[in-house]
Amino acid sequence: MERYFKIKCGKLYDGLKNSLQEDMEILIKGKKIIEVGHNIPEPEKLETIDLSDCTVTPGMIDAHVHPEFFDWRDIYTDTVYNSDGYRTLATARTARKTLMGGFTTIRSLGWFREAYELDVKRAIDEGYIEGSRLIVSSHFLCTPGSHGDMTQAVRNNPYLSDYMMKEYPTCGNGADFFTGAVRREKKMGFDFLKIMATGGFATPNDDPDDIQLNDAEFKAIFDTAQEVKISVTAHAYGPRLMKKLIGYGITGIEHGSLMDKETAKLFEDSGTYLVPTFVPYDDAIHCDEDSLSKKSESFRKKLEKYQKLLREGREIIRESKIKLGYGTDMVAVHQNYESGWEYNAWLNSGMDPFRALAAATKNNAEICEIDHLVGTIEPGKLADIAGWKRDLLKDPDALRDCAFVMKEGTVYPTEKRL
16 A cells, blocks of 8 residues: 655745745655645545755756766776776765765766666666666767777876777767767667767866867767657867757757857757756866865866856856756766755855756756656656755755655655765
8 A cells, every 4th residue: 555645844945936835745645746735635544744844845856977986086097997897886876875965866977988877777766776866878979089088097008098998889980980879879778878079177188178079970979869869968168069069959068167158049049958067167266276286287277277268157157048957077076976066056156046946956857858757846746855954045055964855755864964
């Protein structure tokens, strides 16, 4: 017999209205929400959960996670020293810890080697292990020497680098290669594709404004993705590349950190979403010397070079009407499961807290293509629910301190982060 729960909310953000509703109740049967309102009639064998001291929200969603490592300090040695099994265990741990932080869904943005994330996703979905729901992208679709080519970690040993490249199923050259790569990733069952389309801050021999695939390669990816019915996102920083990708009809873009006003208007007009990942660039914007000191010399130089454009880009994104998703991209300074840090970056940038909350709930559910299941608190949706004791509208650290989490009608323990 399915259990009934009634959650009594102090305040409710339902993902539908830009307001906090007072003294609301949520009635849950089994895995699903069946009623939301005031003074809901109580069925027999009801269990009441009193969250009258909390603001209740949909379970949060982090739309840009790299879950494959245990500690961010290991990611550059991971290329050589960690096995696929080790990465799989790390993925399972990350999913469990993000769930304990109130994030009931995470979207993995891929890796260059097998982490068997699809197996972790399956084990969670089938109830064998506990963790956030996983939405999993492909291996990086990229070219040799690009930001997605992790064999650069051993570039000083060309023999090892070339050998490791043979193990990399989606890094190559030419339209035919990428046609095959898209078909392969679709066959494997990935939820969406990830293109490493531009340079980055962490890789040594490129620039964030580089374009690292040619037009024939882009066309092959997008034409084939359309044929096999899989959506595409891309790692992209600069306006030149973002304009090109929007022209190809891309579903969305990650980062967009060097945004200009003309490109922002293209996003708005096309409906292309952006997951801006503010927190990784806080170091440069706020001149955090302690945090910057933990990065490589080349990383620091690039952040310093682009500091002004990063500041301007963040302001343009904040003032735009672009559909925004909430994603952390934690690969330095903070651990990959500490998803609440992005809220800190958004609120400290002057972002409307309701826009940040919408990004982490309703918008991200749409980006993950699961909005028929989660993202809002309304009848028929899965009971993915979180409770927070801090002031979500004023406290930048509010999403770092989860007091309650439920996923699909099951209550899980939370983990103190502050």
